[in-house]
Amino acid sequence: MxxxxxxxxxxxxxxxxxxxxxxxxxxxxxxxxxxxxxxxQKREILTTSQVAKEMRKTTATIINWIKEGVRGIKLKAKANGKSYEITRLDLIEFNNKRNI
Structure with missing residues (x-):
């Protein structure tokens, strides 16, 4: 013992x-x-173009994910003038929620 x-x-x-x-x-x-x-991951900031390249989607698709979402799930982003900033952590969480 x-x-x-x-x-x-x-x-x-x-x-x-x-x-x-x-x-x-x-x-x-x-x-x-x-x-x-x-x-x-919270500190790493990505642009919509970077996310689009990484996700193999168009920038328009990423902006749509931010504004409209996919199956009720929106990609969190902070508006910065005419563009958006997305944290790495928010992108990971978005992908995890979409794949449930």
Missing amino acids: HITKVNNVTIMDQEYLESFVASISKSASETAIRVFTEQQ
Whole structure:
């Protein structure tokens, strides 16, 4: 047994403790990487032309996705004069919702 109680004190064997700490560290690292990646994706700004090229669609299609949506799902974008700015994260979320 890896965990025992002696006089209401929990005792773990060394190997189990090391494994437990490693799993917590791995989980914390994975969470930190996920949060950092999401922050980077929020900062990466794409134009409608960039999105169109990446998605192999026309710029008009991307603008339609922003204004009208696809099956009730709109691509989030911020108007910037006569153009739009789309974050990488918003593009990923849009694609995930469309593929459900």
